[in-house]
Amino acid sequence: MQVGPQNKRGSMPPDDPADHPLFQRRIRPHRSMSAAQVRVMLVFVAIGGIVTSLPFVLIGAWPVAGFFGLDVLMVYLAFRASFSSARAYEDIRVTALDLSLRKVSPRGITREWRFNPVWVRLDRHEHPDFGTQRIELIARGDRVEVAGFLGPDAKAEFADGLGAALGRARRGVRYS
Secondary structure: OOOOOOOOOOOOOOOOOHOOOOOEEEEEEOOOOHHHHHHHHHHHHHHHHHHHHHHHHHHHHHHHHHHHHHHHHHHHHHHHHHHHOOOOEEEEEOOOOOOOEEEEOOOOOOOHHHHHOHHHEEEEEEEEEEEEEEEEEEOOOOOEEEOOOOOHHHHHHHHHHHHHHHHHHHOOOOOO
16 A cells, blocks of 8 residues: 555656755764673783782782772773763764754764755864864854764765765755
8 A cells, every 4th residue: 555645647756856865974983892802801901900919919918909900990991981972973964955963972862953955054174284173064053063073084074075965955956
């Protein structure tokens, strides 16, 4: 059963070109180690702590072993915080008639913006030595940073693609 508008012959009309994405990305923070690699590294850190603290325990300075255990705990907590912050992401989608940006925090809090891509300006903050430092979308007095957790080279590539999509959106929809 078909749902939606139909033409005289009963078939569905073709997709509207205005709804086709010109640019669509999901950006996530980069993590250099997987969860399995972190577990292996924690095992090695724990073994190193045990081996290093063993001589102190044998000579009677057993409180030193607790401090080595604290080191392992601190490394574990640091990686746990890193992996929880990796749950954040940004979705950006540009069509000929709409630019939508959705930012989701590590806790799942979502913020969304919608703009007309014709009126959006892309502002790139460049540093001569360090490359692209910040990318902002500016529309109706709003300034929204995008791709904040990408590195300079990835930000430049992202900004180039987004800028090209905004240019195509300004040229309008092609129905032929």
